[in-house]
Amino acid sequence: MWRDLVLAVGLIGICAGGLALFLKTAEVAGDRRSGVPAAVLVAIAALGVLAVGLAVTRHGRVPVRNRGVTRLAGVPEESAPVLDVPDVGAEALDHAAVDADGFEHAVAALCARDGCTAVEVVGGAGDLGADVVAVTMDGRRVVLQCKHYAEDNRVGSQDLQRFGGTCFTIHEADVAVVVTTSSFTAPATEYAATCGIICVDGEALAAWTDQLAPAPWDALAPDPTTPVA
Known part of the structure; x- marks a missing residue:
């Protein structure tokens, strides 16, 4: 030329x-x-x-x-995003053997195992309380906050209040869940009952993991209109 x-x-x-x-x-x-x-x-x-x-x-x-x-010529065809959700197995669901990030992935694995789609681990800086989001088989949007705490470190009402301020209004949850490896204080469970947030403590988490209890979104959530005694 x-x-x-x-x-x-x-x-x-x-x-x-x-x-x-x-x-x-x-x-x-x-x-x-x-x-x-x-x-x-x-x-x-x-x-x-x-x-x-x-x-x-x-x-x-x-x-x-x-x-x-x-x-x-070199532009690839569009494909569906691949979600970073681990395989569901004994190691993936061993909550005591993982750190806080691993716990979020373990909870995401439980959601995927129990039929959720569009499962995403979104925890991190600026997550506004959402660590895992998913969509149930009947189309409900589930937003979960994961608290990987030691047994003597209970989830308090302030944790629930921060999550309650964003889970429905910001993240548009149909089902809001707080999952912990420890337990909740009484004020925390009272606030959760008022707002309609489902609390899954260490014992309930073990039952969910072992499939001895239904997934949190299949359990009856507290009625947020019911006044606390």
Whole structure:
């Protein structure tokens, strides 16, 4: 392509040089009567230069269709996102053997095992209380907060209040669940009952894991309109 371009530029230069030489010769000869023929020759030479330029442009141009095909050839087809949910197995569900992040993945694995779709682990900085989100088989959106605590570190009412302030309004939960490896204080369970948040303590978690109890979203959630005694 570059060789053709150089050749074309050379041809254009030759034509222009010949035209200049012709005009200079005509002027030296003093043949002023040939003004009209000279103008005709100038026009012919100019058309020749233009024709060469157009030929080069047409030869060096890459068709738009081919350019588009080349650009899009390496673009992969769209595919569904792959969710980072571990396989459900004994190690995945060993809550005592994992850290806080591993516990979130273990809870996500339980959700996937029990038929949820669109299971995502979303915990981290700025999660506003949601660690795992999922959709049940009947289409309800479940938002879970995971508390990987030691047995003597109970989940308090402030934890529940922070989660209660975002789970429904921000995360649009149909079912809100707090899962812990420890237990809940009495004020925490009272607040949860008022807001309709399901509390799963260490004992209930073990039963859920061993399939001795239904999944939290299948259990009867407290009625948020029922006043606390």
